[in-house]
Amino acid sequence: MRNELTNSDARRLFLFLHGLSGSLNDNHNKEALPEIIKRIGFVQIDSIKTAERAHHHILFSRCNSYDHTWLDYHLEEKRSLFENWTHDASIIPMEFFPYWGHRFLRTRDKLVGSRWWKNRMGDDPDEICRRVLHHIEQNGAAKSRDLRWNRGDEFPDKSKKSSSWWGWNPSKAALVFLWRTGKLAVAKREGFQKVYDLTERVIPDVYRKLKYSEQEYIDWNCTTAIENIGFGSHTEIAKYWEGVTPQEAKTWCEKSQHNYIMEIQVEA
Structure with missing residues (x-):
């Protein structure tokens, strides 16, 4: 015979585990933010803004004293959080990064076989990825608008218009592909635009070098x-x-x- 969980208990448990039952709604300082996010797993990033971006709503609803600057501090200065993919773009505790090693491999296999990605990266995806990595290695962190070239271009041309849906020229597709597969990481955001850099320049060595089976x-x-x-x-x-x-x-x-x-x- 199965144990039964009542509907009301299920609701209370769900709210508690998501930090919405009052257990996290205390006054914290910014150093507590990674633990708050760890408690709820991750925070999905949302570009849509009416009153406020959704990820700030999520954090404020779990911490009365939350301030926007806390997130930038942990993502860009202390490096105790990082941005990558769960079911969508998310903010994740840095201590979870070692588990992304296998995820990066699985994501690469999935994206390489995707027609959607092939259509956006062009006929020679390896070459465009190589060019993007080389440019960032030599010139430092870059946004998608800094890298607008197609196959045959010697250097990126910032005046070049995006050639496909929603700004997905081959160089932007390569940036996102390299981020999703672990070669690049989000170093910071300017406005709401990602600034990408080599993973080894963003992720602390202790987390980047730790491996799991x-x-x-x-x-x-x-x-x-x-x-x-x-x-x-x-x-x-x-x-x-x-x-x-x-x-x-x-x-x-x-x-x-x-x-x-x-x-x-x-x-x-």
């Missing part, structure tokens, strides 16, 4: 997912970070049942 990567994805959502199907566990497949999450659930997790029925 693929099984440790899968275990971490699933364990932290269920800790942060409290309950869910194997598909929902996989979707939390979007770092493992539903089948990998299902295998983890079967292995972990009666040891770390239990099967329950949530009241409708």
Whole structure:
């Protein structure tokens, strides 16, 4: 017989785990911000702004004393947070970065086979990626508008117009590809535009050099997912970070049942 979780208890648990039950809504200073984000897993970045950008709303709702400058401090100065991809662009505790090593490899395999990416990077994606990396290595951090060239150009031309949907010229596509696959990192933002630099110039060595096995990567994805959502199907566990497949999450659930997790029925 399955254990049952009532609807009201499920709601209270969900709010507690997401820092919305008052447990995080104390007065903190800026040094506490990484722990607040770690508690809720990550914070999704949103470019849409009406009253305020969504990621600032998320943090203020969990910390009354939150100030915008805290985020820049931890992302750009202290390097205790970094930007990369979960199910979308997100702010993530730096201590989680070592687990992104396997994610970068998986993302590369996925994007290389994607027609969408091929259409935006052009006929010679390796060459455009090489040029972008070389330019940043020699000239320092760059924004997408600093790198506008197509195949055959000797140097980037800032006057060149974007040649595809939503500004996705080949050099911008290469920047995002290199970021999503770990060769570049977001060093800072100017306005809301990403400024990219070589990963080794942004991510502290202690995190960049730490490696985990693929099984440790899968275990971490699933364990932290269920800790942060409290309950869910194997598909929902996989979707939390979007770092493992539903089948990998299902295998983890079967292995972990009666040891770390239990099967329950949530009241409708």
